[in-house]
Amino acid sequence: MARNPVERNFVTRFLLGLAVLTLMYIVGGPLVSMAGPVAGFASVFVGALAAFVLFAHWYARYDASFESE
Numbered sequence: 001m002a003r004n005p006v007e008r009n010f011v012t013r014f015l016l017g018l019a020v021l022t023l024m025y026i027v028g029g030p031l032v033s034m035a036g037p038v039a040g041f042a043s044v045f046v047g048a049l050a051a052f053v054l055f056a057h058w059y060a061r062y063d064a065s066f067e068s069e
Contacts, residue, residue, distance in 0.1 A: 024048035
């Protein structure tokens with residue numbers, strides 16, 4: 001049975017987690033907050049949540065590709 005190479009090693013899982021957090025707060029947050037200065041914290045939170053949901057969807061499909069039939 002093939003196994004996801006990211007899940008094999010603790011270091012790769014840790015680095016992927018850091019990359020996702022970076023994506024959430026540095027990329028996702030400001031993109032939403034550019035829409036207007038209504039609520040800075042709320043827009044960063046929504047952007048981070050959107051980045052996380054998109055990544056989770058992509059990673060679930062990637063991980064499912066390693067399941068045997």
